[in-house]
Amino acid sequence: MSKTFYIETFGCQMNAHDSEKVVGTLEQQGYAQVQDEADAGLILYNTCSIRDKAEQKVFHRLNEYKKLQGEGKKFAVIGCVAQQEGEKIFDKAPYVSIVAGSASYRNLPGMLDRLERGDSRITGLDDKKTTETFETPFVARTNPHRGYITIIEGCDKFCAYCVVPYTRGNERSRTAASVMEEATRMADAGFTEIQLLGQNVNSYRDPSGKMTFAELLQAVGTIPGIRRVRFTTSHPRDFTKDIVDVIDATPTLCDHIHLPVQSGSSRILKAMAREYTREWYLERIAWMKAAKRDLSLTSDIIVGFPGETDADLEDTATLLDVVGYDAIFAFKFSPRPNTPAEHLADSLSDEVKSARLQILLDRQREIQRINYDRHLGQVMEVMVEGYNKARNQIIGRSSQNKTVNFTTTQLIMPATGTYHQVRITQTFPNSLVGEALAAPGRVQ
Secondary structure, three states: OOOEEEEEEOOHHHHHHHHHHHHHHHHOOOOEOOOHHHHEEEEEEEEEOOOOOHHHHHHHHHHHHHHHHHOOEEEEEHHHHHHHHHHHHHHOOOOEEEOOOOHHHHHHHHHHHHHHHOOOOEEEEEOOOOHHHHHHOOOOOOOOEEEEEEEEEEOOOOOOOOOHHHOOOOOEEEOHHHHHHHHHHHOOOOOOOEEEEEOOHOOOOOOOOOOHHHHHHHHHHOOOOOOOEEEEOOOOOHHHHHHHHHHHHOOEEEOOOOOOOOOHHHHHHOOOOOOHHHHHHHHHHHHOOOOOOOOOEEEEEOOOOOOOOHHHHHHHHHHHHHHHHEEEEEEEOOOOOOHHHHHHHOOOOOOHHHHHHHHHHHHHHHHHHHHHHHHOOOOOEEEEEEEEEEOOOEEEOOOOOEEEEEEEOOOOOOOOOOOEEEEEEEEEOOOOEEEOOOOOOOOO
16 A cells, blocks of 8 residues: 555534644654545545435445555545444445544554554544543644644533534543643744634633633633634533623634524424523623624524424524624534434425525525625734635635635735735625735734
8 A cells, every 4th residue: 555645524623623633643654645536545534424414425435436446545434424333334335444533543553554564444433532632743734824723522412413422422621731732832833823623612621620711712812923813613501701701801812703503493492402592592692792892703503403383493583683693504404313303203394494594594695794794994904815816816814704805005915824904895795805904014
């Protein structure tokens, strides 16, 4: 087997960061990353099981490339589908050699040694309680300016529809000291933006008892060289007012909070086992709207949960109006393996779910059009992410996590990772357009 590898990542930021750990470990073991499956000796799929038919998509992808097995290539399925399906993957796809869950990546060197010796059924499973997953020593970060730090793994909430507790295990937090050490190393290496990650990031509990989540946010935000701190994803049950207070008090904490609601109906929230009501959720929204800073609010919504009526859908639609989200990520309900909702009677057709989803998306688009209009004429600090040659625009992102495309009168295009003051001259429902006010300069 050639010591080259190709990795494809599905899913959330945590999966993306997990892939950075896997890539770093593989490179430390002497493997070289390639950009095409045909050039790789080892092909890895880092999988996500949140959405409908995730495992079928993985097997379909594997089936597309099983012909490459005859060329001596090896396959690995890692991540949530690997943890969910386990050794059944070997039965369904005998050409797969490694099946490993996210808590086992620190053991990859040993798995690779076995692979090179000719072993063909190598597993890294049933390790969902370890805290050692945080200390993966090798990380190949894909962005030299913005980086992820996982501060909590797993979930104890057991929402009726969610597979995460079964694939990622129980909640385990790393010590605040180790988070600060990693964040400081990143700042010293030139990173200016850090995003703290967790399935329920604000459920963080410092094992040493020294910091609350809000205090950790503030501490990371005061590290010299750090310009922005983000966090995702929060759970309403553990969202406390001190989080809003510390954002108000710490300029480096970004003006954006993602707080998934899933439904605007208290009846459906109870069926989902979310353990809060519409009113309880709106109290947290009121804290954010009372903040001194203009906070951008985003959320996740599930449409068509078993038992959802037209009245429940209207409750969700009116919640959009009340909150005025800057963006939502809305999905049709699909039963996931091992979850309580898998066994609920799902009486809604896919056509009805699709129609209900479109109702929400249409209403949200109008809300976003109005929301984005409020930025017209404002000056925003924008971090450069790239360049759109076709439009001759620089692509950036604001503290509110909004895309800002802008132009500059400077002859030299600003470098990726630099920050610029941009006046907003045009608005769209999903992006802003502006003009840079000052000459570009590298962040020191």
